[in-house]
Amino acid sequence: EILLTQSPGTLSLSPGERATLSCRATQSVSSTYLAWYQQKPGQAPRLLIYGASNRATGIPDRFSGSASGTDFSLTISRLEVEDFAVYFCQQYGTSFYTFGQGTKLEIK
C-alpha cells in the first residue's frame, strides 16, 4: 500500500506570501493519480488539483501543482485570507484511494 506523507504539519504564513506544501509517496505514483483538496472548518473537502497539475473548475490560477518522482507539491503563489485551511493530497492506486494526513495552513 502506498502511503502519503505531507509536510509540514502546520504552516504559518501571512496573506500575500507564497505557500509550498509537500506530499511524498512511499512508492512511485503516476502523476495522473495525484490530487489535492482544500478543506475549511465545517465544510466538505473541495477538489483543487487533479492529475498532479491540473486545476479543477473554478480554482484560481494562484493554485498550482507539480510533481517530481515521488514528491508532489501544491503552491499558492500569493495567499489570500480565504486560502487558510487544511490541505490534503490523495493518490489512487490498485483500485483504492489513500490520503495524506493533511497540512494546516494558518495565518501568522
Next chain:
Amino acid sequence: QVQLQESGPGLVEPSGTLSLICSVSGASISVDNWWSWVRQPPGKGLEWIGEIHHSDRTNYSPSLKSRATISVDKSRNQFSLKLTSMTAADTAIYYCADSIGRYSLDYWGQGALVTVSS
C-alpha cells in the same frame, strides 16, 4: 453540476450496522462515473471507504472491505453504504463523493455526522 446529499441516522449503537444513503441530483447515477464513500473522524484526516459504478462494480479499502457494502439504486438515483460491527472508532463525518474519471473525487456531499454510542 452534480449535487450529493447524505442521509441516515446520526446515532448507531455499538456492534450495530450503519446505513447511509447518498441522493444524487443534477446527473444520472448511470453515467460512467464512480461513486464513493469517504469518512473523517472529528478533527482528523480523510479515509476512503469504497466506490461503486452503476454497473455494480465495486472497490473497497482493504481495511474496511470485510465490513462495508456499497450498492446502487438506479431507479432512485441513489447509492448507499452499509457498515457492520460499528464501534466508537467508526464515529465520523461520512461523505459521499463523485469521481468523473480523473482519479480524483470531484464533487462531495456536505457530510453526515455518525456517532457510535449506546
